[in-house]
C-alpha cells in the first residue's frame with residue numbers, strides 16, 4: 001500500500017512537485033494557511049465548481065536536508081521525508097501538528113490517512129446524522145433522497161460537504177476534499193487512531209487548512225468555497241409551509257389567520273399541489289384560478305410567496321417546457337444520446353442537464369412568469385436528483401452530462417447537480433429581478449452551495465429524537481460553510497404533538513432558516529393547531545425572533561464577511577474548554593446568546609453548561625457564573641436562554657412581518673452585575689435589507705462601545721461607514737440586568753438617563 005521513497009522533486013515559487021515511484025504529489029500554497037495537495041498518477045489537476053479561491057501571493061520557503069524537505073508558508077510547514085517510505089507531516093510554530101499515515105492510489109481507492117491526535121474531536125462533514133463530535137463514525141458523501149428515519153444509522157442524506165475539522169489541544173486543522181464523486185470519511189471507525197478520506201474515483205485533490213483556531217479553519221474553508229451573500233431581510237422572518245396549502249382560498253385563510261392571531265410571519269409556501277399535474281412552471285387552474293391576484297392579496301398582508309420546483313419535466317407532448325427541452329436536447333441522456341426518463345411526481349420525466357450553461361439560462365428563463373407574478377422565492381426539491389422508480393433512488397451513474405462540451409458521467413456530476421440547479425435559479429433572479437436579493441431554498445447541495453442558496457434538512461420526522469439531533473446537524477452544517485440552514489419545525493413526516501411542537505418552536509426560532517413545514521396527511525402544525533396554550537407560547541417565541549432580527553441580520557452580515565456560522569456550537573467560541581467539545585443540545589446564536597432547549601418530553605428543567613464568563617438569564621435577569629453546569633428551570637412555556645454579560649444586542653419591537661416598519665434597532669446593553677470594570681463592543685450593520693446596493697457601499701456601520709465602572713456607564717457611539725441615507729436616525733440604548741447605573745454618558749456627555757424610568761431607555765442623538 002505504501003508508495004516508495006521520493007525519486008525527484010521540483011520546487012518553484014508557490015508550487016512543489018514530488019515524484020514517487022507510482023504517483024506524483026503536488027503542493028500549492030493558496031495562502032499562509034491554505035495548502036492544496038494533489039496526488040495523482042498523471043491526471044490533470046482540476047478544481048470543482050465548489051472552489052472559488054484564487055491562490056494568493058504566498059511563496060514557499062524551502063529547507064532541504066538529507067532526510068527531509070520542508071515547505072513553509074510562514075505559518076505552517078509541510079515536511080516531506082526523503083529517506084523513508086512516504087512521509088508527510090504538518091508542523092506549526094508550536095511544533096508537530098499532524099502526521100500522515102499514507103496515501104493510497106490503487107485502482108479502487110484514492111485516499112489519504114492521518115493519525116488521529118490525542119484527545120481529538122471532529123466536526124463539520126455537513127448534513128450528517130448523529131451528534132456533534134463525529135469521531136468513531138464513517139460517512140459517505142452521495143446526495144440521497146433519504147425519506148426513511150434520519151436516525152444515527154442513516155448515512156447519506158441530501159447534501160454533501162466533503163469537509164471536516166480536527167480539534168485538539170495543539171489546535172484545529174481542516175481538510176476539504178475537492179472531489180464530486182462519491183467520497184468517504186472514516187473518522188476513526190475502521191481504526192480508532194486513523195482518519196481516512198477518499199473516493200473510488202476522481203482526484204485525490206484536497207486542501208489542508210491551518211487554524212490553529214477553529215474560527216480560522218472555517219474562515220479558510222469559506223475562503224476556498226465562498227460565502228453567502230446577504231439574504232433579503234424577509235427571508236429571516238418566520239416561514240409557514242405545508243404539503244400542500246391548496247386551494248388558493250386556503251393559502252389566503254392561513255395568511256389571514258396569522259394576522260388575526262397576531263403571530264408574526266413573512267412567508268407562505270406553495271408545495272407541489274399548486275401545479276397542473278406536477279408540471280413545473282404551471283398552476284392548476286381550478287385550485288389556483290388567479291395566482292397573481294392571490295399573490296397581490298398576500299402582499300397586502302405582508303406575505304411573500306415561495307413556490308416549490310422539482311428539476312424533472314413531465315414527458316408530455318402538450319407541455320411547452322418539455323417540448324422545448326426535448327427539441328433542443330437539453331436533457332440528461334444515456335450513452336447513446338437518448339434522453340433519460342425516470343418516474344417522479346408527474347410520472348415519467350426528463351431531467352435538465354444543468355451542467356450546461358445554455359440549459360442553465362433556459363431554466364432561468366422559464367421562471368419569467370413566476371417572477372412577473374411576484375413570486376418571491378424558489379424552493380428546489382428532489383434535486384439529488386431523486387428518481388422514484390430506481391433502486392438507487394437516483395439516475396444511473398453512467399448517464400452523460402455534457403458540461404459545455406466536456407462530457408462526464410452522472411457519477412461525477414451527481415453530487416453537484418443541485419448546486420448547478422441553484423446556479424440556474426440564481427440566474428433567474430439576476431435576469432428578472434436584478435435589483436433584488438434572491439431567495440433560494442434547496443434540499444440537495446454540495447460545498448459552495450452557500451453562495452447561492454439556503455438549505456433545509458429534508459424529510460425529518462415529528463419525533464423527539466429529530467428535534468434533538470436537528471441541533472448538532474445544523475451546527476455542523478454551519479461549520480461546513482452554510483450558515484443559512486434549518487430543519488422543518490414540528491417535523492415533516494408523522495403527527496406532531498402539542499408538547500413536541502412547543503419545544504420545537506422554542507428551538508426553531510433560533511434556526512437561521514426558520515420554517516414550519518409538514519408532510520401531506522399529517523396532523524396540522526400551524527402555531528394555533530394545538531390549542532390556546534401552544535398558540536400563546538408559539539406567538540411569544542416567534543415574536544422573540546422578530547425582536548432579535550437586528551441581531552440576527554447582523555449575524556448574516558458576519559457570515560457574509562467572514563464565514564462565521566450564525567448558529568454556533570459552544571466549542572466554536574470556547575474551543576479550549578473541554579466541557580464544550582461535545583455539547584450538542586445547546587447552541588450559541590452569534591457570540592452572545594446561548595440557548596439550551598428542552599428536547600425530551602416531560603421535562604421541566606435541564607442541566608445547562610455555561611462556558612466561561614457570566615451569563616444573564618434572559619427571562620429573569622438573574623446572573624450565573626460560567627464554567628459550570630447549572631440546573632435551569634424550563635417549564636413548558638420557557639426555554640433556558642442566556643446572554644453573555646458584557647454583550648450588546650440590537651433588538652426591536654416585534655412586528656407582524658419584516659416589511660411593516662423599517663428595521664430600527666435599540667441597543668440592549670447587558671453589563672452584568674460586577675464590581676470590576678466591564679467593557680463591551682458591537683459593530684452594527686445597516687442597509688435597506690432587500691437590494692443589491694450594499695455591494696456598492698450603500699450601507700452604514702456603527703461602532704458602539706461602553707465601559708461600566710462603579711455606577712457609570714460610558715457609551716461611545718460612532719458611525720464608521722456611511723453609505724445608506726435612509727437608515728435609522730434616532731438611536732436608543734437600554735441597560736439590562738441586575739445592576740442599574742446612576743449615570744450614563746453618551747460620547748462623553750451626560751445623558752438624560754433616569755434610574756426611576758423603568759424601561760432604562762437612553763436616547764442617543
Ligand code: MIG
Pocket residue numbers: 242243271272308381382443458459492517518519
Ligand atoms: O417526495 O413536494 O422534502 O419538503 O413537501 C416528496 C412534496 C416531495 C419532499 C420534500 C418535502 C416536500 C415534498 N417533497
